[in-house]
Amino acid sequence: MMTRTITLLSALTVAAVANPTIGYAGFYYAGCAIPSIDAANAYARSCINVENFPIRSFTAYIESGSCADGTSTVLNTYTAADCDDSTLFETFNVDSKKQCFEADVTLVSIKAECV
Numbered sequence: 001m002m003t004r005t006i007t008l009l010s011a012l013t014v015a016a017v018a019n020p021t022i023g024y025a026g027f028y029y030a031g032c033a034i035p036s037i038d039a040a041n042a043y044a045r046s047c048i049n050v051e052n053f054p055i056r057s058f059t060a061y062i063e064s065g066s067c068a069d070g071t072s073t074v075l076n077t078y079t080a081a082d083c084d085d086s087t088l089f090e091t092f093n094v095d096s097k098k099q100c101f102e103a104d105v106t107l108v109s110i111k112a113e114c115v
Contacts, residue, residue: 067114
């Protein structure tokens with residue numbers, strides 16, 4: 001029983017390490033000036049549709065988890081719903097420090113990935 005418990009805990013630890021969650025907030029003003037008009041959590045490999053509002057900037061940071069060694073966490077941003085690759089706006093490198101990115105665009109979906 002102890003071996004199964006350790007194996008299960010090890011598997012859960014590996015899953016958590018390989019699956020970062022990125023905190024995102026979109027802002028109407030440049031420089032990530034308050035108030036934000038949209039907020040979401042982007043989970044690894046899952047597309048999240050966000051509000052269809054024009055923004056001037058956004059913040060992003062790793063809230064939890066991390067990528068496997070040798071890979072980095074990125075946030076892909078899209079101008080259409082459902083993370084359609086043909087509408088990729090830009091890919092941003094993120095880490096655990098909240099960063100402000102300038103983006104005069106209407107983002108409609110986001111996706112976190114390890115690359």
